Amino acid sequence: MTPRRAVVTGASSGIGEATARRLGRDGWHVILVARRADRLEALARELPSSDVLALDLTADEAPAQVAEHVGEKLDLLVNNAGAAWRAEFGDAENGGYENVRRTMEINFDAVLRLTEKLLPAVRAAAPGSAIVNVASIAGRVARPQVGAYSASKFALVGWTESLHLEERAHGVHVGLVQPGFVSTEGFPQEQLTGSAKTRWIVSTPEKVAEAIMAAAGGKAEVSVPRPYAALPKLKALVPGLFRRVTS
Numbered sequence: 001m002t003p004r005r006a007v008v009t010g011a012s013s014g015i016g017e018a019t020a021r022r023l024g025r026d027g028w029h030v031i032l033v034a035r036r037a038d039r040l041e042a043l044a045r046e047l048p049s050s051d052v053l054a055l056d057l058t059a060d061e062a063p064a065q066v067a068e069h070v071g072e073k074l075d076l077l078v079n080n081a082g083a084a085w086r087a088e089f090g091d092a093e094n095g096g097y098e099n100v101r102r103t104m105e106i107n108f109d110a111v112l113r114l115t116e117k118l119l120p121a122v123r124a125a126a127p128g129s130a131i132v133n134v135a136s137i138a139g140r141v142a143r144p145q146v147g148a149y150s151a152s153k154f155a156l157v158g159w160t161e162s163l164h165l166e167e168r169a170h171g172v173h174v175g176l177v178q179p180g181f182v183s184t185e186g187f188p189q190e191q192l193t194g195s196a197k198t199r200w201i202v203s204t205p206e207k208v209a210e211a212i213m214a215a216a217g218g219k220a221e222v223s224v225p226r227p228y229a230a231l232p233k234l235k236a237l238v239p240g241l242f243r244r245v246t247s
């Protein structure tokens with residue numbers, strides 16, 4: 001039997017790498033996408049069946065390159081690649097519009113551009129095919145210094161909710177994963193892992209990979225760890241208290 005085929009973006013580290021390994025264990029053929037070719041090739045050597053596509057997802061030609069590689073049918077697209085640069089909006093050197101622009105470019109625009117190009121192949125594999133977008137709890141709840149990141153993830157959440165409803169008619173499931181704090185290269189969470197009081201709230205890439213599998217399998221929305229799903233509800237119920245705590 002031909003293995004099911006998945007594209008995983010941001011597979012060179014953290015959540016994407018853990019997801020590629022998880023899919024590999026289940027017998028999937030995984031198309032690994034990120035910029036660092038050496039990291040992707042090292043991972044590919046450990047997986048039973050995979051291809052490496054080393055490219056910058058923000059480049060004009062990237063979506064067409066991935067689509068050409070994928071061909072006519074794709075069972076799963078995991079839009080996971082992302083980045084964050086912490087800065088207050090008023091920080092003239094690191095913040096402002098330029099920080100929002102570069103964050104949106106990878107966390108939002110690149111996801112839409114790739115999905116647009118791959119959607120025909122995902123539809124061609126329906127029913128049973130899926131798109132999973134990795135957003136964040138920061139796409140529901142904002143904190144200081146991560147305004148650019150939150151803006152990109154709020155946008156991704158809104159668009160994903162709409163795509164979920166639209167693609168039903170085409171037999172494509174669209175799932176959303178919202179991680180909280182997860183210790184990875186891009187998001188080391190040192191402030192939290194450094195203290196026994198806060199270490200427990202930091203999750204692992206492997207747990208997010210399980211959530212991605214659940215979202216690929218039909219869940220509309222999964223938060224990791226699960227109790228984080230309560231945060232947006234608390235924000236709606238007691239907004240004043242919530243603002244005091246998060247500030």
Ligand SMILES: NC(=O)c1ccc[n+]([C@@H]2O[C@H](COP(=O)([O-])OP(=O)(O)OC[C@H]3O[C@@H](n4cnc5c(N)ncnc54)[C@H](OP(=O)(O)O)[C@@H]3O)[C@@H](O)[C@H]2O)c1
Pocket residue numbers: 009010011012013014015016033034035036037039055056057058080081082083106134135136137178179180181182183184185186187205
């Ligand atoms: N860790 C957390 O606490 C946390 C919480 C909520 C949500 N998330 C989300 O989870 C996703 C994965 O993050 P992570 O924690 O696993 O971080 P990570 O270890 O830094 O992984 C980010 C991945 O994205 C890839 N990437 C970044 N820019 C790219 C570009 N321009 N083109 C292609 N690939 C690019 C990186 O690969 P290259 O550098 O090789 O290109 C890397 O593989 C992100 O969307 C992030 O926003 C993370």
